[in-house]
Amino acid sequence: MAKVRTKDVIEKFGLELLSGEEGINRPIVTSDISRPGLELAGYFDYFPAERIQLLGKTELSFAEKLNDEEREARLEMLCSDITPAIIITRELEVPEELLEAAEREAVPILRTKQKTTRFSSLLTNFLESKLAPTTAIHGVLVDIYGVGVLITGKSGVGKSETALELVKRGHRLVADDCVEIRQEDEDTLVGSAPELIEHLLEIRGLGIINVMTLFGAGAIRRFKKISLVMDLEIWDAQKQYDRLGLEEEKMKIIDTELIKMTIPVRPGRNLAVIIEVAAMNFRLKRMGVNAAEQFTNRLTDVIEDGDHEDR
Incomplete structure (x- = not known):
């Protein structure tokens, strides 16, 4: 039985659910968090799909500079069948391609008003407490x-x-x-x-x-x-x-x-x-x-x- 699920994170931090509602019961197995900068650049060899993916201003502004085909392909690859959630910080606008891919793969897209570093620290502390032996x-x-x-x-x-x-x-x-x-x-x-x-x-x-x-x-x-x-x-x-x-x-x-x-x-x-x-x-x-x-x-x-x- 999973100790913590995506819906627990939503409730704890009052996150806005934008897409992929079917996946809110996905288990979270690690307290490590990923900021997929290299993945958006096209390098997926060591993509930690089992982690919560955190997208801030840096990642999303880089995604905007990609051409339509690259952006769609890479954002879709972020939505794996074991990814617990993708969280957007600073209440930033979410790329339409990401919302569509997340809906298809049932990966919850969540959004918070908090800054990326601050939210990353709070989320890590929460998960470490919940997933501790x-x-x-x-x-x-x-x-x-x-x-x-x-x-x-x-x-x-x-x-x-x-x-x-x-x-x-x-x-x-x-x-x-x-x-x-x-x-x-x-x-x-x-x-x-x-x-x-x-x-x-x-x-x-x-x-x-x-x-x-x-x-x-x-x-x-x-x-x-x-x-x-x-x-x-x-x-x-x-x-x-x-x-x-x-x-x-x-x-x-x-x-x-x-x-x-x-x-x-x-x-x-x-x-x-x-x-x-x-x-x-x-x-x-x-x-x-x-x-x-x-x-x-x-x-x-x-x-x-x-x-x-x-x-």
Whole structure:
């Protein structure tokens, strides 16, 4: 099933449909956009027909200088059976030959008032967002002091209860139970809630609560960049847990690696406070302040000073 179709672009940018209405359900498979200057000059060897074709002042003024036969032939070649749309910018006049060819081949001809470069940038951003790789993860996503924290763990470990406590402490819920994640670029993952469970939180014994209704609009966010993963697991007495914070575990989601911390859960541990402090500490590390490294350096200095005194 196509993620985005030509009609989605028409609706998003309020484009004028001039021809080829039959093709508005064509799928758009790439966020790349083509400005077919070389093609209008007659070079079609590497014509990217699967892209949206953008015609601005430069392309159309060049087309006007062609003789009737060349113009008709080249504009017709722009209208392939896989071209999602041809968009005219600056509300320029569209060559009659292009309108006729587009109607025959069912290629939508669209028009916008915006300038070519500006519209190209907006369209690329929209398509990249829609066509980005996506996945879904069982967990809770919370915005803590501006840090997107993905809380994971087995069912029943206390993820939603921890999220509720974090919301009560003034932080913002993005998604509970299922987090939809899209990779916007090489190292950016953005999480959001499925529409069906947006703003909702499930607490065992209490049921489903609406966070926005209970705590107000300031307690929720529609989406957030994920920076940190906190994995909750039942305390295992046989397992060695990191006590200094020098070790950095990673978790890979799609093609992006995130820092992952494993938090053991047992009665008496305030998970909300621990996760809150972890988010603040993560921010400090990004600013160049690493408490674990500072402690290790101080410990090394004390040991070295002791060695010198013994000598």
